[in-house]
Amino acid sequence: MGSDLNLYELVQRVPAGQVTTYGELGRRCGLSPRTVGRILHTNPDPKRYPCHRVVRSDGRLATGHAFGGKNAQKQKLLAEGVSVTRNRVNLKPFGQAFFAKRAA
């Protein structure tokens, strides 16, 4: 299996109301955080991968966004129960285990 495909699997397993960081995903796949963002940007199906749940380690939203814009991402996260302030996500309730629970 390709490593990047593993990344897609992880993103698809991120539950609503929870956010992941590029660094975490990259670490899980053994990729660099930037590589993760690049792969998600060049993703074959934006609707298939909830990239809007993927934020930076700082909790800030990412740049650009081809699926609707940063503002749309913020609204989407808020709709899922994620606390988002202006352009920053509230990673407090997530602690160290963002989405550590993966499907067995």
Next chain:
DNA sequence: ATTAAGGCATGAA
């Protein structure tokens, strides 16, 4: 003191 925003540096594709 805390939070928000912006800019700079690093690595990989």
Next chain:
DNA sequence: GTTCATGCCTTAA
């Protein structure tokens, strides 16, 4: 050689 959907640090409010 160039580009960046990151990360961390610094500065401002």
